[in-house]
Amino acid sequence: MLEPSILTASLVHGLANGAVYALVALGLSLVYGVLHIINFAHGALLMAALYGVYFLVERLGLDPYAAIPILVPAAGAAGYLLHRWVVAKASRGREEAVLLVTLGIALVLENLAVALFRSDTRTIETGWAFAMVAVGPALLPAAKLAAAAGALLAVALLWALVRATDLGRAIRAVAKDREAARLVGIDVEHVFALAFAIGTATLGAAACLLLPTYYVSPQVGHGFVLIAFTIVVLGGMGSFWGAFWGGLLIGVVESLGGLFLGESLGQIGIFAIFIATLLLRPTGLFGRAV
Amino acid sequence: MRPLAPIGLFALLALxxxxxxxxxxxxxLATMVLMLATLGQAWNLLGGMAGQFSFGHAAFFGTGAYATAILQIRLGLDAWTGFATAVLAAVAMGALVGFASFRFRLRGSYFALVTLAFAEVARILANSLEITGAGVGLxxxxxxxxxxxxxxxxxGYxxxxxxxxxAGLLIAARIRDTRLGARLAAVRENEEAARALGVDAFAVKMQAIVWSAGLAGAVGAFYTQLFLYLDPHIAFGPQVSVEALLGPIVGGTGSIWGPLLGAAVLQLLGEATRALTGGVTGANLVAYGIVLVLIVxxxxxGMIGLGRPRALDARGVSG
Known part of the structure; x- marks a missing residue:
């Protein structure tokens, strides 16, 4: 029944999606790794970033990729302020409070979008986005390939940022032991907000890469939230490469699930992995024991 | 046992x-307040009393809602049998989610995530299966x-x-005033300490989630009777889970009256925003989100704790 070429094509599609998922999940994972908080607003922030790209493209006639240098710093700045003024102030470090506060932020963002833009699904026209490129047996839209390549580049840059800069060293120090970091003179609250900002900045990049082959609607974040959580949990909360490999794996699972079970039921595979990981190995495949 | 007089008085005054x-x-409006107060109370039995924050109460609400609808439509049974089955089905769902989560000692954010995932699985199944009418609904x-x-x-409604x-208030009061309530409070405040004192944390959390799910399932069945229509998003969508926790968080999780107070305040706030914005869709939920952040x-x-001395936070700093 199933030709191998269809299977390979599905794999390639899954990997291409997975690269962008990995980028989205890395933002979430970084925030968890450093701040030990679960940011429920991650999907809503991605949605906001997607609207940002949409209006830059539609109103200013920018190319979605040319929007990256605008949107990444803008999303980062928004994330910094959001953490300093809202998340940190309201939650004061309590786990449940963080869940509730970020849920509140998601509610506000999502429904502001409903109020302002209604629930319409919007797409952008780029002309070339759906030009097909052959990758092995798979035909991929050019923009999807570009998104995957861009996401891999962004992951590499993020890795360099965490590993090879002073900021990265401060972030890793705070992630490891915040009190010790405070003692050696690191402004921990500032680093917290910066980590949160990097998390939202990755969403800015992801939004620019996604929109040419995707759409934006007020609820668009929902799907990504659970996918990103699945990846982060699968890879091990806070693990960089765990989130990366997890992203690729989930992309493939989604793609194969869709192939075998159909678009709607195919999502089950992701949640089955999510629940199984949470139950059997909550530290993830790559995570250290807590 | 504390007297149940306040609950009787409430019922008498509301009658x-x-x-x-x-x-x-x-x-x-009053019907919606009572419905959401009961859903909030269901959440409170688990989230407030046992300290296990569920982000997926839609799983129980939706199970109840679909159970009675399927029984009535597919099997032609009467609504009372449907209602009873709805509660039982939700209890079974609660036992499943609870057993899976508590057996593996998931708590805090992990528990919130796994409940959310269970609700999503239920939504996808309802969206795909024929018996639930798939995406078309029932x-x-x-x-x-x-x-x-x-x-x-x-x-009538x-x-x-x-x-x-x-019924929700009575269940909550009963649990609060019995050993189960005390054990749940012990688990909520410090699970390790509770275990050390001989509390079977797994057993008491299972009881809490089963009561909680059953009550949420009853609310789901009520929803079916009231609106006579269901689809996967209405029954299992994330907004149900959010509605379930908003009321108790805003009203106050420490009291059996918190969910009712929260539901009333939120519904009135919703009406006020609708009036102020001329009925812009989503405006009420924006207000809910802001209130949620401000309350936390x-x-x-919660609001019911306004008069009381504030609890200490993680760093031991008062409010």
């Missing part, structure tokens, strides 16, 4: 509302009558909701 107001709008035939639990006037809300920031014990 004559349909005779006092001729306004259908007021009665609708429509109950209009057939007023007590055996069908359908009423021609709004008062109001009293139905009042019965549920009172300034009144972590």
């Amino acid at each position: 004559p509302l349909p005779w006092l107001t001729g306004s259908g709008t007021v009665l609708n 429509l109950l035939p209009l057939a007023p009558g007590l055996d069908r639990l359908q009423f021609t006037d709004k008062a 109001y009293w139905f909701a009042l019965v549920l809300c009172t 920031r300034f009144f972590p014990d």
Whole structure:
């Protein structure tokens, strides 16, 4: 029944999606790794970033990729302020409070979008986005390939940022032991907000890469939230490469699930992995024991 | 045991509302408040009393809602059997989610995530299976009558909701005043310490989630009777889970009256925003989100805790 070429094509599609998922999940994972908080607003922030790209493209006639240098710093700045003024102030470090506060932020963002833009699904026209490129047996839209390549580049840059800069060293120090970091003179609250900002900045990049082959609607974040959580949990909360490999794996699972079970039921595979990981190995495949 | 008089008084005072107001709008609003208060109470039994924050109460609400709808439509059974089955089905769902989560000692954020995932799985299944009507949903035939639990006037639904809300208050009071309540409080405050003192944390959390799920399932069945229509998003969508926790968080999780207070405040706030914005879709939920953040920031014990000394936070700093 199933030709191998269809299977390979599905794999390639899954990997291409997975690269962008990995980028989205890395933002979430970084925030968890450093701040030990679960940011429920991650999907809503991605949605906001997607609207940002949409209006830059539609109103200013920018190319979605040319929007990256605008949107990444803008999303980062928004994330910094959001953490300093809202998340940190309201939650004061309590786990449940963080869940509730970020849920509140998601509610506000999502429904502001409903109020302002209604629930319409919007797409952008780029002309070339759906030009097909052959990758092995798979035909991929050019923009999807570009998104995957861009996401891999962004992951590499993020890795360099965490590993090879002073900021990265401060972030890793705070992630490891915040009190010790405070003692050696690191402004921990500032680093917290910066980590949160990097998390939202990755969403800015992801939004620019996604929109040419995707759409934006007020609820668009929902799907990504659970996918990103699945990846982060699968890879091990806070693990960089765990989130990366997890992203690729989930992309493939989604793609194969869709192939075998159909678009709607195919999502089950992701949640089955999510629940199984949470139950059997909550530290993830790559995570250290807590 | 503390007297149940306040609950009786509440039921007695709320009973004559349909005779006092001729306004259908007021009665609708009151019915919604009672319905959401009961859903909030269900959440409170687990989230407030046991300290296990669920982000997926839609799983229980939706199971109840679909159970009665399927029984009535597919098997032609009466609504009372449907209602009872709905509660049992939700209890089974609660036992499943609880067993899976608590057996593996998931708590805090992990528990919130796994409940969210269970609700999503349920939504996807309801969206794909034939018995649930897939994406099209299920429509109950209009057939007023007590055996069908359908009423021609709004008062019938109001009293139905009042019965549920009172039942929720009684369950909450009963749990609070028995050993189960004390054990749940011990687990909530410090699970390790509770275990060390001989509390079977798994067993008491299972009891909490089963009560919680059953009550949420009853609310789901009530929803089916009231609106006679269900689809996967209405029954299992994330907004149900959010509605379930908003009321108790805003009202106060420490008290059996918190969910009712929260539901009333939120519904009135929703009406006010609708009036102020001229009915812009989503405006009420924006207001809910802002209130949620403000409550967590300034009144972590909810509105009902306004008069009390504030609890200490993680760093031991008062409010």
